[in-house]
Amino acid sequence: MTLLKTLIVLMLALAPVGAHAETFLLMAEEDGCHWCARWNKEIAHIYPKTAEGRTAPLRRYNLHGDVPDVAFQRKVRFTPTFILVHNGNEVGRIEGYPGEDFFWSLLGMMFSQANIPLDKTG
Secondary structure (H helix, E strand, C coil), X not given: CHHHHHHHHHHHHHCCXXXXXXXXXXXXXXXXXXXXXXXXXXXXXXXXXCHHHHHCCEEEEEXXXXXXXXXXXCCXXXXXXXXXXXXXXXXXXXXXXXXXXXXXXXXXXXXXXXXXXXXXXX
């Protein structure tokens, strides 16, 4: 019986998780976007090292390319737009890049309003 339990645990551990069973920050961008370039210069290298970046890793998509499989609350029209996605659904949005200080504050508010705790293990 112990071997059977071990096999079941291994199968569950190796089973693929649903495509939407995750949290991430989606960045809509486009070529020539000045504010996207500014975000990249000021934030992009820091983001993965933060609690926010560990909780919601960054994913990017071109506004004029294929639309990701996300249930948006409304159409994305501006770049950059930062969309907090949890289990495949948009739970928060920042349109534009308001500068480093405001970005972190708005991002923190999105996590709080969505009741998504930050990964403070780093």
